[in-house]
Amino acid sequence: MTPAGSLLVAHGLRKAYGPTTALDGAEFSIHPGEVVAVMGPSGSGKSTLLHCLAGIVRPDEGSITYGSRDLTGMSDAGLSALRRSEFGFVFQFGQLVPELTCVENVALPLRLNGARRKDAEATALAWMERLEVDDVAAKRPGEVSGGQGQRVAVARALATSPRVIFADEPTGALDSLNGERVMELLTDAARSTNAAVVLVTHETRVAAYSDREIVVRDGKSRDMERIA
Numbered sequence: 001m002t003p004a005g006s007l008l009v010a011h012g013l014r015k016a017y018g019p020t021t022a023l024d025g026a027e028f029s030i031h032p033g034e035v036v037a038v039m040g041p042s043g044s045g046k047s048t049l050l051h052c053l054a055g056i057v058r059p060d061e062g063s064i065t066y067g068s069r070d071l072t073g074m075s076d077a078g079l080s081a082l083r084r085s086e087f088g089f090v091f092q093f094g095q096l097v098p099e100l101t102c103v104e105n106v107a108l109p110l111r112l113n114g115a116r117r118k119d120a121e122a123t124a125l126a127w128m129e130r131l132e133v134d135d136v137a138a139k140r141p142g143e144v145s146g147g148q149g150q151r152v153a154v155a156r157a158l159a160t161s162p163r164v165i166f167a168d169e170p171t172g173a174l175d176s177l178n179g180e181r182v183m184e185l186l187t188d189a190a191r192s193t194n195a196a197v198v199l200v201t202h203e204t205r206v207a208a209y210s211d212r213e214i215v216v217r218d219g220k221s222r223d224m225e226r227i228a
Contacts, residue, residue, distance in 0.1 A: 005031050005032075006029045006030065006031055007030055007031055007032050007066070007067065007163065007164065007196050008028070008029070008030050008053060008064070008065070008066050008164055008196065008198075009028065009029045009030075009064070009065045010026065010027060010028040010029070010049075010052065010053060010062060010063065010064045010065075011027060011062055011063050012025050012026075012027070012061060012062040012063070013025070013026040013027075013028075013049065013052055013059045013061070013062035013064070014026075014059060014060050014061040014062055014219075015045075015048055015052060015057065015059045015060050015219075016060060021218075021219050022045045022048040022219055023045045023048055023049060023052070023059065023062075023219045024045075024218065024219030024220050025062075025219070025220055026045065026049055026062075026216065026219060026220060026221040027221050027223075028049065028053060028214060028221060030164070030196045030198060031196065032163065032194050032195070032196055033190075033191055033194040033195070033196065034196050034197070034211050034212065035187055035190065035191070035196075035197040035199060035209060035210040035211050035212075036196075036197070036198055036199065036210055036211065036212050036213070036214060037199045037200075037201055037206070037207035037209075037210035037212070037213045037214070038050065038198060038199065038200045038201075038213075038214050038216060039201060039202060039207055039213055039214070039215050039216070040202070040215055040216035040217050041202065041217070042202070044216045044217050044218065044219070045216045045218070045219040046200050046216040047168055047200055049200075049216060049221070050166055050168055050198055050200050052064065053166070053198060054083065054087055054089070054164075054166045054198075055071050055074070055079035055082060055083060055087075056083075058072065059072065066082070066164075084109060084112055084113055084160070085113055085160060085162075086160075086162055086163045086164065087162050087163075087164050087165075087166060088109075088156075088157030088158060088159075088160060088162035088164070088165040088166070088195070089157055089165070089166050089167075089168075090150075090153050090154055090157045090165065090166070090167040090168070090170045090186070091153070091168050091169075091170070092168060092169040092170065092172040092173055093173055095153070096141040096149060096152060096153060096156075097141070098140060098141050098142055099140070100140070100141075101137065101138055101139060101140055102128070102133065102136050102137055102138070102139055102140070102141065102144065102149075102152045103121055103124050103125060103128065103137035103138065104121070104124075105141065105152060105153075105156055106124035106125075106127060106128055106152060106155045106156045106159050107120035107121045107123070107124035107159065108156065109156060109159055109160050110123060110124070110159055110160060113160065120159075123159055124137075124155065124156075124159055125137060127155040127158050127159050128152065128155050130155070130185075130189060131151040131152070131154055131155045131158075131185050131189070132151065132185070133148050133151045133152050133155065136148050136152070145178075146173060146174055146175075146178065147174055147175075147177075147178030147181065147182065150170065150171070150173070150174060150178070150182050151181075151182060151185060153170075154170070154182065154185060154186050154189070158189055158190070158193070158195075161193060161195075162195055163195055163196065164195065164196045164197075164198065165186075165190055165195050165196070165197045165198070166198045166200075167186065167197060167198065167199045167200065168200045169200060169201060169202075170182060170183070170186065170199070170201075170206075171183060171201075171203070171206055172201075172203075176205070179203075179205075179206065180205075183206055183209045184209075186209075187209045187210075197210075212224070
C-alpha cells in the first residue's frame with residue numbers, strides 16, 4: 001500500500017548485475033519535505049536503490065512512481081529531462097567541473113535548462129550566499145577546500161529548485177566538523193523549499209539529520225521507526 005501523500009514510491013525493486021543480486025524486493029517511499037536516510041553496510045544495495053529511484057539505473061523488476069508518473073516506463077530522454085529539472089544530486093566527491101568557476105558550476109544545471117547566463121549566475125550566487133560559499137564564487141574547484149567544494153555542490157543541487165535531492169555519501173570525504181556543517185545547510189535548505197532528500201550514508205551521525213531511516217541489507221529494505 002502506497003503511503004498517502006508520498007512523492008516518490010518504489011515497490012518490489014529487483015536488480016542484478018550478472019550473478020550478483022543488488023536489490024531483492026526493496027521498498028521505498030518519501031514525502032515532500034522529508035529527509036530519509038538509506039543505511040546499510042558496503043555492498044548492501046543502498047547506492048543501487050538511490051540510482052534506481054533517480055532514474056539512473058533501471059530495475060529488472062518492480063515499479064517506481066514519482067507523483068503520477070511511472071519512472072520505469074519513461075524513455076531515457078524523459079528521465080534525463082527529469083533529472084535536469086526536478087531532481088538534484090550531491091555526490092561524495094562533489095563532481096564539480098574543474099575548468100569552470102564555482103559560480104559557473106552552480107549555474108550549470110540552470111544553463112542546461114535554457115536560462116540566460118546572467119539570470120543563472122544570479123540564482124547561483126543567491127544559493128552560494130545561503131550555503132556560505134559566495135566568497136569563492138570566482139575560484140575554480142581545485143582552489144577551494146573540501147568543505148567549501150561540497151557546499152558548492154549542494155548549492156548546485158538546489159539551484160533548479162528540485163522536488164527531490166539525492167545525496168550519496170555527501171560527507172564521506174569530509175572531516176566531522178565540515179560534514180556536520182554540510183548536513184545542517186543541506187537539510188535546512190531542503191526543508192525550507194519542501195524538497196525531499198534521499199540520503200545514502202553508513203554514518204549514524206549523518207543519518208541523525210533525517211526524519212526516518214531505511215536500512216538496506218542483502219538487497220532488502222526495512223523501514224526503521226525513529227526513536228526520540
